[in-house]
Each structure stands twice: as structure tokens, then as C-alpha cells.
């Protein structure tokens with residue numbers, strides 16, 4: 001009886017690292033989308049809980065100038081969602097470059113684009 005429980009526990013702990021990296025699951029605005037210039041914040045939802053102090057989101061405009069100045073913070077109801085307030089974005093292609101550290105201290109990064117339409 002005790003032996004069976006121990007084997008079950010070992011299998012559980014071995015299975016968990018497979019899911020332990022934070023990958024981007026959804027973005028708002030969505031990856032590749034077209035959005036109006038009234039956009040005021042960006043949110044990225046990951047597959048794992050995020051450590052906001054060790055995570056950055058930079059948005060570059062079409063001229064590659066960095067236009068984000070605010071620090072990203074966690075959504076109040078979801079520790080897998082990072083939110084950053086945006087200044088008014090110029091029309092054109094914006095590039096989002098994210099670097100995040102998940103709660104298990106692993107780092108992941110990525111980038112995507114969306115387009116601001118006037």
C-alpha cells in the first residue's frame with residue numbers, strides 16, 4: 001500500500017517539468033491583428049505563472065523606436081497574464097518583444113507584430 005503511493009508520487013514529480021515553461025498562449029491585441037489607434041494596453045497570457053519583476057514587454061513602432069515606458073504588471077485575477085499600459089501608438093506595424101521569467105525561474109522570450117490602423 002505504501003509502496004504504491006510512493007511510486008505514484010515519483011511519477012507525478014517527473015511529469016511536471018514538461019509543462020514548466022512559460023509560452024505565449026494569447027495576446028490582446030492578437031498576434032498579427034489590425035487594431036485602432038485608441039488601443040491603451042497590451043496583455044499577454046502565458047502557459048505558466050509569471051514573475052513580473054523579472055519580465056519585460058517592449059513595443060517598438062514601425063521605425064524601431066521603443067514606445068513603451070510603463071513596467072508590465074500581473075492582471076489582478078490571473079498570474080499568467082502580464083499587462084502593460086501603452087502610450088498612443090502611431091499607425092503602422094508595431095513589434096512586441098517579450099522576455100518573461102516564470103514562477104519556476106525559467107526564462108523564455110519571443111516577439112510578434114500587430115498593426116495600428118488610423
Ligand SMILES: [Cu+2]
Nearest residue numbers: 020021104106
Ligand atoms: Cu520552466
